[in-house]
Amino acid sequence: MPAPDHPTWLGLEDALQVIAARAAQHRLPIQAVDLAHAHGRVLAAEVRASHPLPPFDNSAMDGFALRGSELPAEGERSFALIGEVLAGATAAPPVAAGQCVRITTGAPMPPGTDTVVIKENVAVEANRVLVKAGGMVGANVRAAGEDYAQGDIALAPGTPLHAAQVAVLAALGVAGVSVRRQPRIAVIATGNELVPAGQELGFGQIHESNATMLAALAREAGASVVAQDVVRDDPEALRRALLAAATDADLVVTSGGVSAGEADHLPKVLQSVGEIHFHKVRLKPGMPLLFGQIGASLHFGLPGNPVASAVTFRVFVRFALRAMLGVTSEFQPRRVRLAASLRKHHARAEFARCSLRSDGEGVLWATLHAKQGSGMLRGLAETEALALLPEGAREFAEGDVVMLWPES
Ligand code: AMP
Numbered sequence: 169m170p171a172p173d174h175p176t177w178l179g180l181e182d183a184l185q186v187i188a189a190r191a192a193q194h195r196l197p198i199q200a201v202d203l204a205h206a207h208g209r210v211l212a213a214e215v216r217a218s219h220p221l222p223p224f225d226n227s228a229m230d231g232f233a234l235r236g237s238e239l240p241a242e243g244e245r246s247f248a249l250i251g252e253v254l255a256g257a258t259a260a261p262p263v264a265a266g267q268c269v270r271i272t273t274g275a276p277m278p279p280g281t282d283t284v285v286i287k288e289n290v291a292v293e294a295n296r297v298l299v300k301a302g303g304m305v306g307a308n309v310r311a312a313g314e315d316y317a318q319g320d321i322a323l324a325p326g327t328p329l330h331a332a333q334v335a336v337l338a339a340l341g342v343a344g345v346s347v348r349r350q351p352r353i354a355v356i357a358t359g360n361e362l363v364p365a366g367q368e369l370g371f372g373q374i375h376e377s378n379a380t381m382l383a384a385l386a387r388e389a390g391a392s393v394v395a396q397d398v399v400r401d402d403p404e405a406l407r408r409a410l411l412a413a414a415t416d417a418d419l420v421v422t423s424g425g426v427s428a429g430e431a432d433h434l435p436k437v438l439q440s441v442g443e444i445h446f447h448k449v450r451l452k453p454g455m456p457l458l459f460g461q462i463g464a465s466l467h468f469g470l471p472g473n474p475v476a477s478a479v480t481f482r483v484f485v486r487f488a489l490r491a492m493l494g495v496t497s498e499f500q501p502r503r504v505r506l507a508a509s510l511r512k513h514h515a516r517a518e519f520a521r522c523s524l525r526s527d528g529e530g531v532l533w534a535t536l537h538a539k540q541g542s543g544m545l546r547g548l549a550e551t552e553a554l555a556l557l558p559e560g561a562r563e564f565a566e567g568d569v570v571m572l573w574p575e576s
């Protein structure tokens with residue numbers, strides 16, 4: 169057999185490098201969205217604070233605003249109560265020496281005041297307020313700009329907009345932002361044995377589950393699923409499905425048909441409609457992974473075994489999506505200790521499904537699920553994380569430190 173004209177049998181790092189380079193050429197276009205649609209997107213241009221946050225000095229507590237220099241050093245001191253200012257007040261009375269104003273949390277500090285004494289530390293008698301010693305100058309005041317100063321870069325390009333980030337936008341009064349367009353993903357499951365849920369199984373048939381899972385993984389990664397199909401192991405049907413999917417999607421994700429079996433037509437078909445960037449990685453599960461491109465769409469040919477499909481999506485497709493979206497946050501694997509010794513029966517790197525538990529000292533321990541078979545959904549469904557058992561090593565002792573693959 170002639171040697172393939174694409175890289176094959178790649179290690180994890182090399183595979184990610186090829187994907188990063190290709191994905192960088194497939195950065196998604198920038199579009200404007202209003203604040204209501206910003207959640208879940210990735211920022212494409214920096215956002216600066218056009219006003220300070222908080223916008224004005226204001227009270228952090230319910231109490232009495234006064235001049236801190238007049239606080240009694242011992243005993244107590246009486247102040248004239250000249251009015252009140254509530255949150256939302258459009259004006260605040262100026263406060264002179266010996267005077268104070270009742271104030272609520274979030275209300276602007278009246279001119280002349282710099283300190284709030286909390287209600288619990290005073291006694292109010294008619295229009296006099298007796299303040300006890302022990303207060304501090306400047307206490308209970310939130311200074312204008314102490315959170316974000318005017319002109320600060322509040323959010324950098326490449327920042328995923330989760331709840332906290334959209335809160336920052338809203339608090340800064342930003343009504344619209346530039347984001348990367350949502351990735352459009354087409355999902356195609358392949359296999360003659362597949363029948364949809366709700367249909368009786370005939371001899372040799374199984375219910376299709378990868379398309380459902382991969383579409384869900386795509387949505388969880390912030391993509392929109394533009395197509396979800398099942399096609400038979402027929403080169404012509406596959407060819408048509410790939411071409412149709414690629415007209416509309418930034419990324420085509422298929423499952424099945426990438427190994428060396430009689431019905432594994434995908435590599436050849438991909439070569440006829442596009443190009444292969446690599447085929448096969450030194451990994452378990454996921455060894456037959458195929459990565460290429462059809463026109464302007466990137467294509468991941470994930471193996472059909474459900475766990476291999478899930479793991480290769482979580483490791484490789486998500487990595488590609490981050491690069492296409494220009495996400496800049498660090499891709500930082502955490503460390504975890506193995507809760508039990510184990511033996512790997514191969515030299516490839518392995519992504520093991522595991523549950524996590526933190527002990528009394530705050531050390532994180534990974535317990536591998538008993539069902540590690542790449543066709544076994546239970547191991548996926550009952551765990552939360554992927555521990556990476558590195559290439560080469562075969563024997564692992566209890567307490568050995570391995571990597572936890574980042575989940576976002
Ligand atoms: P393949 O990669 O096509 O050789 O498939 C490997 C294994 O995964 C076989 O046992 C298939 O029946 C199974 N499989 C393939 N595609 C799916 C799917 N969409 N849903 C559930 N199982 C699948």
Ligand code: MG
Nearest residue numbers: 359424425472
């Ligand atoms: Mg198949």
